[in-house]
Amino acid sequence: MTFSIFTLFPGLFEGFVRSSILARAIERGLVSVRLIDIRDFATDRHHVCDDAAYGGGPGMVMKPEPLAAALEASGAKAGKRVVYLTPAGRRFSQRMAGELAKEEEILLLCGRYEGIDQRVIDAFVSDEVSIGDYVLSGGEVAAMVVVDAVARLVPGVIAEDSLEEESFSRGLLEYPHYTRPEDFRGMRVPEVLLSGHHEKIRKWRLLKSLEKTMKHRPELLNQDGLPAEARELLREKRNPRLGRGATNPRLERGEREEGDGNERDQGT
Numbered sequence: 001m002t003f004s005i006f007t008l009f010p011g012l013f014e015g016f017v018r019s020s021i022l023a024r025a026i027e028r029g030l031v032s033v034r035l036i037d038i039r040d041f042a043t044d045r046h047h048v049c050d051d052a053a054y055g056g057g058p059g060m061v062m063k064p065e066p067l068a069a070a071l072e073a074s075g076a077k078a079g080k081r082v083v084y085l086t087p088a089g090r091r092f093s094q095r096m097a098g099e100l101a102k103e104e105e106i107l108l109l110c111g112r113y114e115g116i117d118q119r120v121i122d123a124f125v126s127d128e129v130s131i132g133d134y135v136l137s138g139g140e141v142a143a144m145v146v147v148d149a150v151a152r153l154v155p156g157v158i159a160e161d162s163l164e165e166e167s168f169s170r171g172l173l174e175y176p177h178y179t180r181p182e183d184f185r186g187m188r189v190p191e192v193l194l195s196g197h198h199e200k201i202r203k204w205r206l207l208k209s210l211e212k213t214m215k216h217r218p219e220l221l222n223q224d225g226l227p228a229e230a231r232e233l234l235r236e237k238r239n240p241r242l243g244r245g246a247t248n249p250r251l252e253r254g255e256r257e258e259g260d261g262n263e264r265d266q267g268t
C-alpha cells in the first residue's frame with residue numbers, strides 16, 4: 001500500500017513516518033509513504049501556492065495550478081482514490097479505513113488556509129473526508145490519522161489476532177486492562193482476573209465493556225450486530241427486575257427508560 005501525501009508542510013510527517021508500527025511496515029515493504037511538497041510545483045519566482053478568494057471574504061485559497069501539476073506528476077486520474085482532507089468531508093470511520101485498505105495506492109490531499117480551489121476537487125478528488133467535528137489548522141494531522149488507521153489494516157502490518165479483538169468491530173468499547181503489580185498504591189487488580197477461570201474472565205470483561213459503552217457511548221448499544229450474550233446482559237442490566245427469560249420489546253430495541261441508571265456511572 002502506497003500513501004502519496006500532497007502537502008505544503010512535508011516536515012510535519014517526519015516523526016510520524018519514523019514511528020514504530022509504520023516504520024516497521026515500511027521497512028518490511030508492506031507500506032510506502034511518498035511526500036510531495038506542493039510548493040515544488042509552483043512555477044513562479046516565489047512559489048506562491050495561495051491567493052485571495054473570488055467573491056471576497058477573509059482567508060486565502062490554495063491555487064489550483066501547483067496542486068494539479070503535483071497530482072498529475074504522480075499519475076492521479078488513473079482510477080486511483082484521491083482523498084481530500086477537509087472539514088466539509090464525510091466523517092472518517094473504521095469502515096472507511098477498511099475500504100481504503102483494499103487499494104494499491106491512495107493519494108491524500110492536505111489543505112491549508114480556507115481550503116483548495118473547487119475545480120481541483122471537481123477534476124481530481126474521489127473522496128472528501130473529515131476526521132470529526134473540531135477545527136484543525138490544516139489537513140496534515142487528519143492525513144496522519146487516515147494513514148495510521150488504514151496502514152494497520154494492511155495484511156501483515158499487525159498481528160491478525162489483535163485485529164480480530166478490536167472493540168469497534170464487535171460494537172462495544174474496551175474492558176479495563178491491568179498488569180503487574182497486583183497491588184498498586186492500595187488499588188487491587190479485580191480478583192476474577194487472578195482466578196485463572198477463563199469463562200468467568202470472559203463474562204466479566206463483556207460486562208465491563210457494556211458498562212463502559214453505556215457510560216461513554218450509549219448510542220452504540222442501539223445497533224444491530226451486538227453478540228446475543230451482550231444483548232442479554234444488557235437487558236438484565238437495564239432492568240434487573242425482569243430477570244432471565246422475560247422480555248420487554250422496548251428495551252430489546254435499545255430504547256431507554258427514565259431512571260434506568262444509564263444517565264450516570266453506576267460504579268460497578
Ligand code: 9D3
Nearest residue numbers: 085086087130131132135136137138139142
Ligand atoms: C470558517 C470555516 N472553517 C470551516 C469549518 C474554516 C476552516 C477551518 C479549518 C477551513 C479549514 C480548516 C482546516 N481543517 C482541515 O483542513 C481539516 C479538518 C478539520 O479542521 N477538522 C476535521 N477534519 C479535518 S480534515 C481537514
